[in-house]
Amino acid sequence: MSSIEQTLSIIKPDAVERNLDNEIKEIFRNNGFKILKEKKIRIEKSEAEQFYKVHETKPFYNDLCSYLSSGPIVVMVLEKNNSVLDNRELMGATNPKDAAEGTIRKKYGVSIDKNSVHGSDSVENAKIEIDFFFKD
Ligand code: UDP
Ligand code: MG
Numbered sequence: 012m013s014s015i016e017q018t019l020s021i022i023k024p025d026a027v028e029r030n031l032d033n034e035i036k037e038i039f040r041n042n043g044f045k046i047l048k049e050k051k052i053r054i055e056k057s058e059a060e061q062f063y064k065v066h067e068t069k070p071f072y073n074d075l076c077s078y079l080s081s082g083p084i085v086v087m088v089l090e091k092n093n094s095v096l097d098n099r100e101l102m103g104a105t106n107p108k109d110a111a112e113g114t115i116r117k118k119y120g121v122s123i124d125k126n127s128v129h130g131s132d133s134v135e136n137a138k139i140e141i142d143f144f145f146k147d
Pocket of ligand 2: 130
């Protein structure tokens with residue numbers, strides 16, 4: 012059983028900087044994702060800290076938040092059946108070195124921190140993350 016879901020995707024600074032955003036958006040569309048909303052923005056470090064709050068005790072938290080706020084990002088609401096898990100699969104493993112062939116992180120990721128994309132990890136977190144960026 013699967014149902015129509017929305018998930019939050021972010022094209023991270025390393026990929027936007029290399030002008031990969033259109034190419035990555037095309038990969039989402041070719042894999043059946045509808046891009047319902049999108050915006051290119053730059054966030055403050057304090058906003059990145061809020062967004063990644065679940066990771067606040069991790070050793071990589073500070074660098075991660077500096078990194079996400081270091082340049083423009085593209086945030087999108089993606090929609091399709093089973094989009095949360097399907098997006099995670101299309102993104103590939105967190106570390107591009109471990110990512111499967113054909114995944115976005117395998118193709119574009121530079122390192123575990125500069126891994127080109129973010130995707131929500133559950134339907135519940137997707138709702139929270141979509142609200143974070145798109146609540147008017
Ligand atoms: N990250 C990192 N070092 C690590 C683990 C994670 O820099 O050892 C970064 C990486 O950019 C990752 C983000 O922190 O995408 C969030 O980590 P998470 O475990 O949630 O990975 P994801 O859900 O993005 O695959
Ligand atoms: Mg995560």
